[in-house]
Amino acid sequence: MHKRLFTPGPTQVRPEILKELATPQIHHRAPEFSELYADIQSKLQSVLSTKNAVLLYTSSSTGAMESAVTNLVAKRCLNLVNGAFSERWNEITAANGVPCDTFELPWNVAIKPEMVDEQLATGKYDAVTLVYNETSTGLMNPLEGIAEVVANYPDVFLLVDAVSGMAGAPIETDAWGIDFVLAGVQKAFALPAGLAVAAISDRAVERAKIVPSRSYYFNIPLMHESHLKNQTPSTPAIPHMYALNAQLNDMLAEGMDRRFARHAKMAAIVQAWAKKHFDIYPEDGYWSQTLTSIVNTTQIDVPGMIKRLADEYNLRIANGYGNIKNKTFRIAHMGDTQVDEIQGLLKAIESVLGL
Numbered sequence: 001m002h003k004r005l006f007t008p009g010p011t012q013v014r015p016e017i018l019k020e021l022a023t024p025q026i027h028h029r030a031p032e033f034s035e036l037y038a039d040i041q042s043k044l045q046s047v048l049s050t051k052n053a054v055l056l057y058t059s060s061s062t063g064a065m066e067s068a069v070t071n072l073v074a075k076r077c078l079n080l081v082n083g084a085f086s087e088r089w090n091e092i093t094a095a096n097g098v099p100c101d102t103f104e105l106p107w108n109v110a111i112k113p114e115m116v117d118e119q120l121a122t123g124k125y126d127a128v129t130l131v132y133n134e135t136s137t138g139l140m141n142p143l144e145g146i147a148e149v150v151a152n153y154p155d156v157f158l159l160v161d162a163v164s165g166m167a168g169a170p171i172e173t174d175a176w177g178i179d180f181v182l183a184g185v186q187k188a189f190a191l192p193a194g195l196a197v198a199a200i201s202d203r204a205v206e207r208a209k210i211v212p213s214r215s216y217y218f219n220i221p222l223m224h225e226s227h228l229k230n231q232t233p234s235t236p237a238i239p240h241m242y243a244l245n246a247q248l249n250d251m252l253a254e255g256m257d258r259r260f261a262r263h264a265k266m267a268a269i270v271q272a273w274a275k276k277h278f279d280i281y282p283e284d285g286y287w288s289q290t291l292t293s294i295v296n297t298t299q300i301d302v303p304g305m306i307k308r309l310a311d312e313y314n315l316r317i318a319n320g321y322g323n324i325k326n327k328t329f330r331i332a333h334m335g336d337t338q339v340d341e342i343q344g345l346l347k348a349i350e351s352v353l354g355l
């Protein structure tokens with residue numbers, strides 16, 4: 001029996017979207033492919049409020065994270081770290097031999113614009129990485145305020161991992177001046193895993209051309225050159241592109257503002273429930289709109305609860321991440337999940353825990 005996913009990626013995919021994966025194959029150098037590519041392109045630009053190119057990666061989000069730091073750092077990168085995924089981005093940067101430093105905070109504390117300002121004022125950096133929505137902790141960093149600060153440093157590019165935020169919370173790519181913003185589609189896009197998207201500014205494409213290449217598969221100048229022809233350098237995940245196109249149609253039909261409002265409403269419901277029975281992991285004011293990380297204040301058996309929800313209700317939620325496993329657990333309220341489904345999940349948890 002399928003376990004309905006309330007996990008922060010992969011998320012539940014609707015059957016009508018899954019069916020799109022079975023669309024008969026087309027050839028990726030045929031005109032019908034370029035039509036599909038162009039169709040997707042304009043819709044992704046709407047979702048991301050941008051005129052920038054949106055590159056398609058046949059990889060999970062990690063590939064796009066690697067692409068950003070291997071192509072867009074000419075001098076030195078500042079990795080802002082306050083969770084597992086921002087820590088991983090630093091590891092990716094260092095593993096590729098890209099000069100970098102971290103600015104680290106405890107995992108429950110948000111990165112504030114003035115902290116970024118202080119770091120950039122050293123003049124050491126020409127790129128900064130930020131995870132918008134830390135899926136490991138349910139913390140949303142103040143992207144707009146940080147982008148405002150970064151904009152005061154004309155040579156510094158802002159690279160954003162919006163993996164679990166994009167399509168669930170607003171991202172004004174052009175208005176906020178974000179040079180690179182990426183997401184895998186298995187989170188708030190509610191699509192099967194296997195594809196990532198990233199909007200890239202023109203000046204970032206230009207810088208990528210002068211940065212000595214550290215990657216072939218994730219080479220931005222090559223990808224961008226193909227992009228201009230509505231193509232990809234190598235064979236992309238064509239079935240996923242059909243699913244993405246159909247999902248973008250549905251997202252834009254719902255309307256992005258309504259979609260974001262639905263996420264905010266589900267977040268408020270889960271947050272109120274978490275406060276009533278437990279506590280919320282990140283500091284006040286920075287709770288995620290797409291998932292909630294709940295502190296296990298009453299020493300419940302977290303793996304036991306997760307197993308019973310799966311066995312008895314066919315519902316799957318997630319344990320805490322890394323070193324906050326069992327000390328926290330996570331409920332995703334993103335993608336195509338509806339308010340009544342979240343309410344049903346909370347009722348099931350109450351019954352399992354005898355609340």
Ligand SMILES: *Cc1c(COP(=O)(O)O)cnc(C)c1O
Nearest residue numbers: 009060061062085135163164184
């Ligand atoms: C899931 C996630 C990733 C890693 O994504 P993959 O698709 O597994 O490569 C990176 N960053 C954030 C914030 C995530 O939520």
